[in-house]
Ligand SMILES: Cc1cc2nc3c(=O)[nH]c(=O)nc-3n(C[C@H](O)[C@H](O)[C@H](O)COP(=O)(O)OP(=O)(O)OC[C@H]3O[C@@H](n4cnc5c(N)ncnc54)[C@H](O)[C@@H]3O)c2cc1C
């Protein structure tokens with residue numbers, strides 16, 4: 001039975017960054033990942049990673065002057081001094097000439113429709129430059145400016161060109177830079193590759209490690225640790241059209257939830273405006289940044305209606321809703337009028353080859369179209385999970401409504417966690433940053449915890465019992481339900497009824513459907529009973545996870561009777577101005593969903609606001 | 620395409636299989652639109668609705684994670700970006716696991732050897748100066764010198780199709796060598812010479828036979844063989860490994876062509892492998908010479924017509940360098 005100081009589940013940017021922090025302190029660390037580390041989904045990120053390096057000037061890129069508004073007049077107020085946002089006094093808007101962490105911080109808060117915990121966003125914005133330089137020192141293959149500094153470009157919702165990038169392969173460049181460092185420390189970092197985590201070992205509020213299933217041998221085992229960090233990534237796979245990998249099934253989120261830990265703000269799912277039609281394969285926002293047009297079935301640049309100044313360069317949630325309205329109102333393209341087009345032709349062939357090499361290759365390979373010659377069918381696709389396992393700014397998992405009650409020895413980082421950096425809507429290029437920052441923080445906190453003398457918790461005698469029962473329930477089942485067919489029903493229902501736009505009626509139908517699927521799931525049977533690479537068994541386990549957390553998404557969405565950021569309810573949406581109707585008085589608060597025997601119990605927790613006073617989110 | 624037969628190589632140790640065997644699965648347009656489907660879509664459909672015992676790896680399904688490499692009609696490809704329509708031959712698509720690596724189950728291979736070789740080239744930046752406060756500056760022109768190799772997704776396609784690895788386990792192989800090139804050509808790295816010295820040893824850059832298979836099968840833009848050639852150039856420039864068989868081969872090859880306008884294939888083995896080797900192999904060579912299978916070593920070199928042109932071209936190229 002292996003034992004380590006720290007066990008980290010997940011080998012994306014968050015997991016590997018955390019591992020390096022623990023390794024640096026000379027502690028014994030292990031990474032568990034269901035796919036080989038270099039296959040983690042962070043590698044698919046295209047557009048960039050944000051940091052206010054100010055390598056490229058705002059004026060240099062002909063961007064409109066940047067403005068900060070609503071900044072607290074009392075400059076002494078910090079995260080530790082509680083303030084009531086209702087009585088807070090904000091300064092009028094003022095212009096800034098250069099990029100800075102302060103401006104980045106402001107952009108995050110506004111972009112997140114003020115549901116952002118401002119202390120988390122502050123940390124992210126201010127730690128960003130040093131962590132990006134660190135990637136560079138590790139050899140990350142960033143694109144360069146003529147003078148040799150890291151190149152930066154603009155991205156939706158950021159008022160300065162602050163996306164550092166490696167052509168359109170930024171995630172790949174960062175992931176491999178980290179993996180190279182992990183290989184450099186191969187003797188100190190133990191990797192359990194292709195091990196599926198099935199359960200958390202948790203007793204009396206103390207975490208003592210995890211239960212894993214070795215995909216290669218079919219062995220069930222526990223990995224004991226003084227500190228456990230979840231970095232298991234997002235859960236876009238619960239939707240039928242998604243940019244996420246097959247592995248993004250929200251396992252960590254579901255496992256935490258089953259262990260009595262609440263999930264925070266799950267109803268906030270970001271839909272990316274430019275996923276390939278039906279497939280969801282991402283065409284980076286950089287395409288619109290470079291000047292691609294969005295066209296409807298009548299070949300009109302429909303953004304004229306929704307964001308006449310920003311046009312295609314508006315923030316993701318706004319563009320995704322515009323597309324959805326075009327489709328809902330019958331102006332989509334194709335025989336079913338269920339998609340719109342992304343037109344690359346205005347960018348010009350030369351620039352496409354230079355700045356978006358991967359994208360044009362994707363279009364050719366996957367839909368067999370020539371992006372230089374014709375517009376490409378696209379649709380909003382589930383992309384990013386703003387919600388997740390609640391953590392404080394040290395990455396410690398907290399389970400109450402006051403951010404005080406911790407699970408001892410349990411941390412979360414990256415997309416599976418919710419430090420609420422992104423609030424109700426994440427800006428592009430901020431999540432690679434968030435994964436890096438939260439990974440770093442969780443690693444650092446785990447080190448402090450252990451160096452402070454944390455003991456190895458006793459192993460409960462029945463640690464593997466639940467996981468063992470879960471495996472047997474599937475392996476010994478002859479109920480006859482097909483796992484893939486059930487998964488398809490779930491994903492299509494989530495897409496249709498809990499997608500870009502939601503409404504009470506559809507959400508209720510969606511919830512009923514999930515309940516029904518949860519019952520039918522107990523009759524899922526598979527014919528592979530083997531121990532070696534039984535991926536049928538893995539598929540079934542992952543579906544079980546998706547059925548659990550999907551319920552939290554829907555219940556949270558039903559209760560949130562407003563529209564904010566990525567959560568848009570038709571009942572609270574102005575179809576004349578195409579704007580979200582936000583209700584700060586009642587809903588400027590985080591949702592927490594706890595697992596109870598009969599479903600989800602909701603509670604709410606206040607948002608940490610002390611620097612920027614909530615204002616209408618207009619671009 | 621109304622129907623396609625997917626002929627899949629199966630091997631399931633749990634079912635008591637000792638040897639791999641083929642199993643046919645039929646998909647029709649009613650199952651999924653074959654004209655718009657990738658080979659991965661087809662495999663998934665088979666797994667999800669026909670036979671869930673089939674095992675294959677996948678994750679991103681957008682050609683970036685490197686999980687889904689396998690052989691389609693004999694050539695290693697990422698199946699997530701391979702359209703069924705582009706590989707179907709007489710209604711059949713044949714799918715097998717990667718080569719040069721042991722099979723675990725069906726289409727899943729054990730990539731340990733791949734990662735070990737990668738680890739062997741010290742695949743991480745080793746600067747000799749302390750980290751500056753901000754970024755190390757790098758000329759975009761230098762960045763371009765290793766940009767392509769840095770896009771490697773570690774899928775294993777090149778290693779699967781490598782003809783040297785087929786006969787020689789000791790060869791570092793195209794993926795690891797391409798990764799090494801990425802550091803040798805990155806001016807932030809401080810270990811260029813040491814790296815080149817190590818890479819010039821047995822199993823290194825001189826063991827590639829330049830069959831070009833890796834360039835053909837690489838799904839991104841790495842072109843491993845070209846990277847190996849670049850490493851050879853860098854090594855020779857640094858005066859490293861000039862006495863290896865491969866380096867002597869290259870040296871004599873060039874000399875012979877420049878001097879005489881042709882490659883003297885009789886003298887090449889002796890120059891490359893050395894006189895000792897030539898003598899030791901006399902037992903094989905003599906009867907062959909007597910039977911007229913090979914020509915005896917030359918007594919003098921003869922020049923071909925217009926050899927001066929070759930010399931002129933060579934000179935021009937040298938000046939251009
Ligand atoms: C197509 C695409 C493009 C994107 N582009 C950008 C961009 O340009 N800029 C940006 O900032 N963000 C981008 N994002 C978002 C960003 O990539 C992710 O939010 C971020 O990479 C998440 O990192 P992570 O470390 O949390 O998780 P991941 O990288 O997803 O890693 C999750 C890890 O957890 C492991 N794991 C999961 N479950 C288990 C289990 N049960 N047992 C064992 N291991 C498990 C997996 O094996 C994996 O190693 C993009 C996302 C997508 C989908």
Ligand code: FES
Nearest residue numbers: 679680685687699
């Ligand atoms: S599934 Fe990721 S490369 Fe094919």
